[in-house]
Amino acid sequence: MTSVPTTKSTVLGAALLTAAMALPSVQFAYADAAPERGNVSFKYLNYQESQSVNTPGTSGSSTHTHDAISGATAGGSSGSASNADRIGVNAYAISALVPIAGEWSIGTTYTYDSVSGASPTYHTSGLTHMVDHRNVIDLEATRYLSRGTVTAGTSYSKETDYISRSYSLQGSYETEDKNTTFTLGGSITNDSIDPLVKDPITGTFRHEKKDITSGVVGVTRVLSKVDIVQFNLGYSSGTGYYSDPYKFYTSATLVPVSLDNRPRDRNNTTLMGRWNHHFDGTDGTAHFSYRYYTDTFGIRAHTLGAEYVQPIENGWTVAPLLRFYSQTEADFYVATSAAERAATTAAPFVPTTPTSTYYSMDQRLSAFGAYTLGLKVSKQLNPDWLVDLKFEYYQQSSDWALAGTKDSGLATFSARSIQAGVSRQF
Amino acid sequence: METFRFGFQAMGCGCEVVLASDSKKNAQSIAKLVIDEVTRIEQKYSRYRPESIVSRINAAAARDWVECDPETLALVRYGDTLFESSAGLFDCTSGVLRRAWDFSRAQLPDPSMLPALLSLIGWQRLERKGNAVRLGVAGMELDFGGFGKEYAADRAATIVHAKGVRHGFVNLAGDMRVVGPKPDGSPWMVGIQDPRHEKRTIASLPLSVGAIATSGDYERFFEAEGNRYCHILHPKTGYPVTFWRSVTVVAPLAITAGSCSTIAMLSEADGLGFLERSGLDYFAIDHSGQVYHKKQ
């Protein structure tokens, strides 16, 4: 009788398993494998902002010199606007993913959105109307290799006054045990901006550009059977036109006054951590994310997100979500003045160009905090069809800023969005 | 979500695929893929089909190189590991012994036949040249039957999983690979055949992931002069093994479970030590009916 040598046995079990796993397709594919099936998805978005404007506005004195045009501010409305007048978006997106020969996948997304409504000219005041359409087409091809993927992508986005072209390349590499994945990616974006209004300083139409180069390195790691984490470090360097051409004020004497002039360079660094955890007890999955952002405008931001996905009976899934965001103001943010805060219809505030080199009165560059509450419900109708509905409520206020100089003259901003989608597998 | 069960005949035995799906149509289409895959492997590696790759290699022994496809080469490499790590006990060229042991006629072989047949066994004499292989001695036979069924179970389960199924299993005559637990999350209860009572089970094991395989002296055997002669033949003696009635192993893959249970059978009395040190769950019944299972 021949025996298995004692010293070899433990190694033997492992050796047999390792050898067995080298056999073709005996393990379930969990890693980044080429998709087996294609899919087509459609999603509709309806987004509506609202803001209770806390200043009586600039009654009568603000009229822009240009006509009402697509993509720009149009005929200055003034005073407080009702919620219905604020920015609203209707968007439609369709995407398709096609696997090819088990080694490639081609994905494409087309998005159309129409934006209309009023946005503030300065701070949360001086509402001006705008209407625009945006068409975006994204295309990407992924090659699946035994230990990683390579993805090349391109994107083209067009608005009346803004064209953006972007090219990206991303690679991922898995360790032998497929528990750790490293990613490296880079992209360049070339934007071309043709504001529909003249430069209030030179009195001429501008043709502007903005070029952004960005890169990201990341690592995704399986921590346990029910935990996976990801860290990404991103860096982006941009040069060009960052100002908002529509933020100017036309005085009673018809002299336009620039209210927005931003640095022509903007570099940012992001640090992102994500953690997904599955609860065997409830069969639910929690998603946690944190992002730190810092840029050369002087904005530092923290973003915290949490989501819980709970499958229930008959293909239904519910997923409540929470998000908190806080940022500091940009170095060149010009806060509301006492005069502005005290303005009344009888004694309206008249903005003037600040004396500093760079300045902006854009609420988005102020210090504020924001939270989102959301709920997504989806139903798998059968193995091929999936439908989903998502509702989100968002609110932004300077009071919630964790750091930075709060500008008490800004009105609380809120928005709600509804998404409805359908997806079909082939 | 409904659970569907499809029975079919393949590899000379009763097989089944069980899967949970929202539609019967979808379940049927997946079951068809499973049956197609098992049939494909059965035909590709059949010793009885003259055009199969195995038959061609056997027919060309000591003469021609036979070019192999990647799947066959992968199975050959797995055969290497089996041979090396079982100290030569699991030898995919030991099928020649069937010429002496005819289980359908229940006859003991002429002892004078065995030395010649034993000389035709020797995995190390399977020669390689690039993607081609050749058996070194005329009369040698290659046979993947020792793990073909388990390999097919793993492949079939992989197909079921790739089709999005997360609850179900593939069972090829007791060699079983689980795709995922029952739709309610509870494990499948797998009965272990009583090696002495065809219609009875001797134990049942819960299984929600991984695979289970049993080798036993009851699958094909005959009795003569009060002794039982089973189909698991020792490559060094040429005689059936006698120590274990059956060995069941639970492992991540069916092919690993099957290989370990077969090696344990071939290791005779040393099989228990092997099983214990493998770290895998096992359930073994020796020649006297004594039951052994993994020490916790």
Add this chain to the structure above:
Amino acid sequence: MKIQVLKKPVHALLLLLMLGLTGCSMGAAVQPWEKGTLARPEMTFGGDKLDTGYTEHIYSSKEGASGGSGVGGGGCGCN
């Protein structure tokens, strides 16, 4: 400038995190057959692409910070 000073510790922190994660001390490595749960769509970082696309676009047009999760995607003149 204060931002430049800030950057270095951030990079160092990330490097530490990465080393910590890819290195040891994270318990036993998860085996391929233990990845059934990890393979579920909700355990991946991909998510619903169109949903993510809309949501990130809205946030980047209403907040100062953007990006972080990957590369690609075009810019816009979101005003």
